[in-house]
Amino acid sequence: MPAPRLTVVVTRRLPEAVETRMKELFDVELRDPDTPMSRDDLASAMRRADVLVPTITDTIDAALLAQAGDKLKLIANYGAGVDHIDVATARQRGVIVSNTPGVVTEDTADMVLALILAVTRRIPEGLQVMQSGTWAGWSPMALLGGRLGGRRLGILGMGRIGQAVARRARAFGLQVHYHNRKRLRPEIEAEHEATYWESLDQMIARMDILSINCPHTPATFHLLNARRLRLMKPSAVVVNTSRGEVVDENALTRALRAGELAGAGLDVYERGTDLNPRLRELPNVVCLPHMGSATIEGRIEMGEKVIINIKTFADGHRPPDQVVPGQF
Incomplete structure (x- = not known):
């Protein structure tokens, strides 16, 4: 039977x-x-x-x-x-x-680049202008963003998704840097043209864009805390498609509101659907409803x-x- x-x-x-x-x-x-x-x-x-x-x-x-x-x-x-x-x-x-x-590796990596572009090129702000019907025509100084080529991208967590992000980043002319629990083998580093940083603090202080691609564990809870956010350049952008708990969301909100960071692209949040309303209202923040793998x-x-x-x-x-x- x-x-x-x-x-x-x-x-x-x-x-x-x-x-x-x-x-x-x-x-x-x-x-x-x-x-x-x-x-x-x-x-x-x-x-x-x-x-x-x-x-x-x-x-x-x-x-x-x-x-x-x-x-x-x-x-x-x-x-x-x-x-x-x-x-x-x-x-x-x-x-x-x-x-x-x-x-979900490739889909999530696609979303990382989408968020980087959305924040640095101010795409949602342009979309809002068009949807509101207030666009008065082209202007040399309107909605100026930043060029990706030549910027430093720091990848926090260089597993499957982190490496997929690195492959895409190189096509956009970004310089790839990473911090990981273990350093990658030399041939993998060479493939991604990636620079390893043993010190997370030293890496994030020098990055233009930080992409968070590590899992949530007790060791990574609030890994990007208020102290580390203060190390980042005021022109830097944070992108998180991994787990919301890795970032101290209140500290991130304060830094963005104070002009200590240039922007953020978020697909995950520390308290699930309970998103900080002050964060959601900022024009330099792109919030998505956990659709990185969708x-x-x-x-x-x-x-x-x-x-x-x-x-x-x-x-x-x-x-x-x-x-x-x-x-x-």
Whole structure:
């Protein structure tokens, strides 16, 4: 007899192609409407599921895992980041955690360059002029931005996404610098024409643009704090497409309002959707709703990775994207 199909609970709506394939392979509960589950909903889902497919909007901490019961065996996260999941506690309870690494690399790197261009060339301000109907025609001094070529780009976190940003940056004539937990191999540095800085403080004091591409861990919480923001040049720009918690958002807001920074491009925020209104209102800040990885191709690829992880687990093997506690 064939093995019984796994019960899979998905916490958010996914692309139709992904949901259709899941229905073919598993006994799947899909989310409708597409709203975040409450903690009670998540606890209930974890009690009746063999596999939970959460997203970044689901905080799965030790207290919630304690309510899971014995049926749950796999948390197949839809996304690469797992800082919303207590991986160590899950492992202690015999629950494997997997993720979807590598899928959003190119899409997120595209968004980094889009934000750099948007801030340095004042694109949203130009768009607002056109949409308000107040444009009176071309002027030599109107909406003057800055040229990218020749500027120094500091990349904080030179993993997959950081290196993808570096490849794009070179095409725009930017000088690539980086700070990372570990220095890259010489041949990778040479490929990206990248300069390594062991000291983050020394790097950011000399950069024209800082791109944050590191994960959120206890070690990176408020890595860009008030002290480090004061080290940056008043003409510098900060771009964050990684995790909002890496930046002290209140300190960033104060620096921007005081003219101590030239601008910021943000796709992630320290308190999720609770964005500081003073930050949102600044004309030199471009705020996006966490859409760095929002391409249909990327979302489908993420779903395909989730399915492979679940199917491999169902076949009695280690999921290819299993997360090891302390990995991030």
